[in-house]
Amino acid sequence: MLIQSLIYHDFTLIDLVGALQPLAMIPGAKTEFVAKVEGPISTDSGVVMVANRNFKNASQQPDVLLVPGGGKPSIDILEDKESIDFVALQGERAGWLVGVCTGPLLLAKAGLLKGYRAAAHWAVIDTLDAFGAIPVHERVVIDRNRCTGGGMTAGVDIGLTMVGQLAGKELGQMTEMILEYNPEPPFKTGHPTISDRATIEKAKQMFESIAPEDRIRSIAATE
Structure with a gap:
């Protein structure tokens, strides 16, 4: 099983690792990290x-x-x-498309979520309709x-959910136990x-400065 991840400079690491840690526990799973240019990615x-x-x-x-x-x-990167x-x-x-946090915006901009129910970080989720x-x-x-x-920590939930989808509920349950996923x-x-x-x-003020809704909607309108 090949898990391929897009990575780009200054993305949020926990989005990737939170989802990948459970997925990596599927027997035979391999990972591939893809960027525009091979090499170090901050x-x-x-x-x-x-x-x-x-x-x-x-691949x-x-x-x-x-x-x-x-x-x-x-x-x-949406632009x-x-x-x-x-x-x-x-x-x-791909067999499955998985987006974490603001990652679903990339899938949406690529035209892959049209007509699909989707979630995202609370600060940007309501812009998904623009795509x-x-x-x-x-x-x-x-x-x-x-x-x-x-957002972010939800990557663990996403990864565990996908283990269940790809390898069955029993492995999903075991993975959740091994990860001691019992947040408090x-x-x-x-x-x-x-x-x-x-x-x-x-929190809203902070996100408005880095991911303003009007900018995202403007990008959605651009072919």
Whole structure:
């Protein structure tokens, strides 16, 4: 089983690792990291990834195409035609399309979520409709062979869900146990539906500066 991930400079590492850690526990699973240019790729956490394939020599039919998100870099890449064309091409070939955080915006810009129910980070989910997707305010959403979800830590939920889809419920249960996935958030402010108003407003202001809704909708309108 081949899991292929798009990576790009300053993407959010936890989006990738959160989903990939469970997926990597599927027997025989292999990973491939693809960037426009092979070599070191910076992430927003300071960890450096290494792209071992580029757009020209990437495997053509991955079982899973995994697209992580991030802050402003994940919005900037929406305007990179070469990257979006790659996602569009691979998306037509892949068995499953998986988007984490703002990653679903890349899938949507590539035309792969039109008419599909999809989730994304709470700060951008309502812009999915501009790309023809159907926003669903859930942590993980599966519609046919598309699996999308919320921000950052939701990558673990997405990865575990995909283990169940690809390798069965029993392995999914075992993987969840091995990962000791039993979260107890210390502040209980992890989503607008449970957070206090002051924290929500501060978070919204931060995201508006790095991923403004009007910019995303403008990009969606651009062919």
